[in-house]
Amino acid sequence: MIRKLSLILTLIVVANTSFAQNWGGGIDDEDWSFGFNFQYISAEYKILKNSNWRAPFYEVPNSLDVSYDQNSGLPVTNTLNAISSPPSQGFGLGFVMNRRLAENFDIRATPSLIFSDRVVQYEYEPKEPVSVGNGQTKYFQTVVDKKVQATMFEFPLGIKVKSNRLNNFRAYWLGGAKYSIDIASKKKTFDEGETPANKLLKNNRNYLSYETGIGFDFYFEYFKMSPEIKLSYSAGDLLQHDPTVYANPIDKLKLRQLTFSLIFQ
Secondary structure, eight states, X not given: OHHHHHHHHHHHHHHHHTSOOOOGGGGXXXXXXEEXXXXXXXXXXXXXXXXXXXXXXXXXXXXXXXXXXXXXXXXXXXXXXXXXXXXXXXXXXXXXXXXXXXXXXXEEEOOEEEEEOEEEEEEEOOOOOEEEETXXXXXXOSEEEEEEOOEEEEEEEEEEEEOOOBTTEEEEEEEEXXXXXXXXXXXXXXXTTOOGGGOOOOBOSEEEEEEEEEEEEEEOSSOEEEEEEEEEEESSXXXXXXXXXXXXXXXXXXXXXXXXXXXXX
């Protein structure tokens, strides 16, 4: 994927610098400029574990709670071997609002709607099935994926530091912060009355992140196109600390997100 993107960018640079300088719609001459973007997203968690994260859980009689006490009831999970977060893909659409400060400095905001699920994977030691009476048997999974479904509204705000323009090409660095809020339906996080093994892993609805990235401005006759790669890291803990078998082993969840954008102005 990275090699393909690098090849495409190289071809655009060669083609763009081979011809006379384009006007670019006069976008760099305006104090305010606007546009839109398309985003491809890869997201994963950085997981900080509690000291007793490997401990198995047991049912609490006559409730949907769980306990570390093996004498409290039937086992819900076995001993944990690992907790990880495989990268998951998503996409986004947004607007661009750019304020020119100087020849090489801009302030830029890109409010966007993001569709990006995240996954936490739990790997347990194998455990033999347990009889629960009435001829029924309880089986235990060795690998459980808990998906956190998210539809985010994000408002990034950053400083854009631009190089001098070379024909139809300009490089830039971007740094700043963004505010994110989950606008998904509450039905996606409703698990009241579910058994301990079917509880959801939940995130806080809003959080702040810091981000940095690089991009390239390519000028055409009537518009400017900017491919951009950006990394963002959440500033705080995203985990909603419910007393469940999936939240209890985790001390903190932090989100790492890689975003590739195509921006048109």
